Amino acid sequence: MQNHTFNGIAYCTSVIENKLLDSTFVQQTKSNPKEFTRLEKMCILSVQDVITHSNIDVKNKRTLFIFSTTKGNIDLLENNTPEIPEDRIYLHKIAQVISTYFGFANKPMVVSNACISGLLVIIIAKRLLTDNQYDNIIVTGADVVSTFTLSGFNSLGALSNQVCKPFDKNRTGINLGEAVASVLVNNQQKEDSIEIVSACSANDANHISGPSRTGEGLYKCLQKVLANSIVPDFINAHGTATEFNDEMESIAFNRAGLQNTPTNSLKGYYGHTLGAAGVLESIFCAESLRQGKIIASTGFENQGTSVAINIITKTESKKSTSCLKTASGFGGCNASVLYKLN
């Protein structure tokens, strides 16, 4: 996380250096970095990593690529990049570029559903696999920090000028971050694979840019995903560090009886990565389960919500077998997934 200023406004963000991205891209792909946007280069590196490690056949008709993003190549609206064709502003075009690069047999699926996008594509992948439509699904969540998103969140007064403090009394808003995260979802159970036990989304039907005061949509999600009576060992919350989000989440967790469950938000480490957050943070959930660790919710000092929840303040070894991941976004959308270590 680093401090910057933009149009005289101080903010804190976590970004990937262009030089490092380009050199890694050239080294790993032997392709021309000028032919791709920053976001696309990050996507190609991320998807390549999943393909290499899993050895799956992208040319198989039973393999699918699902791409999620909120703003895609939105930086093309401002930057003059003659090497990049104009149509790369379209989200489906980005997915097509990545898909063509690897030679996927199937046409990619593209989802853009605000800040639940990343978690929603995992939910969609689960449904497609449960119905046995595919053998392997690569799910990618992607968003970069752009002048567009910085300006927008700043216009809403939502940007913090220091490292964000999810659920803390002195929280002052979000830090934008950027990430591309990919996971492989399939029906094969392996020794350390993480099971998607249950998953759903729901809408607040309350406000387009603020969460429900009573956490309605998130509470509905929690009721559904926890209906099988597994109590999660910990929760990785959305925890953006805005006043309203964190307040809403703590209310929803209380309503669902989860007020004592150890809870973190990791956005103080790398910021809010928008459409990537659901995939990125699901990976952290998986690794927490695998490594038997729970991670401290950075930035938290004093309870800052009207009802208390149990925030993790110290990273420690703790064997856990299940965890709940939640996300909420503009448009009143909410999603949650229950993960279990096999």
Next chain:
Amino acid sequence: MSAYILSHTKIKNNCLWHNGKLITQHSKTDNYISFLEESYKSLNLSYPKFFKMDVLSKLGILCAEQILVDKNISQFSKEKTAIVLSNKNSSLQTDIAYSKTMSDFPSPSLFVYTLPNIVTGEISIKHKITGENAFFIEPVFNAELLHNYTELLLQESDAVLCGWLNVDEKACEGFLYFVAKQTTKDEKKINFIKHNPNSITQLYIN
């Protein structure tokens, strides 16, 4: 399980159709924004918030209104009704409009509409629908995708409001339809259309 399309609306070429019947038409203007606002007035929707919305949300609200105020449709559980939408342009027209304000006075009221699923939120708020959500981006209308995901959702949901809402520089195009796995008690009042990619495509084209 059999699923049926119980109702459908379409906005194209400055005409609004509901279940194949022409509801409003404005041939005088080729400005689609004024068409949407004229339609709002002629339908007597008293929902002033409409004028604060971006074009994509206006389009969605007008299409959804025709379907959801119908007694045969409003009886479905709002909690178990999903909304699955799609388009090509995401929120691009509003993104461009917002980016033009950035150097001067960045407009928060425009910024909040710079996501495709805000229209999902607007429809949900107006009709109190709280079920599953998904917004797909496709280069062209894709009946197979909508059909497939809707059928998967209907394993847990009672009904799905689906469709395509797209806005570009020159035109806007909306097509929404309501799918349910249960038939209503009042069967005679509605023409049931079997839910399959073919029937969806036919409704979209015709």
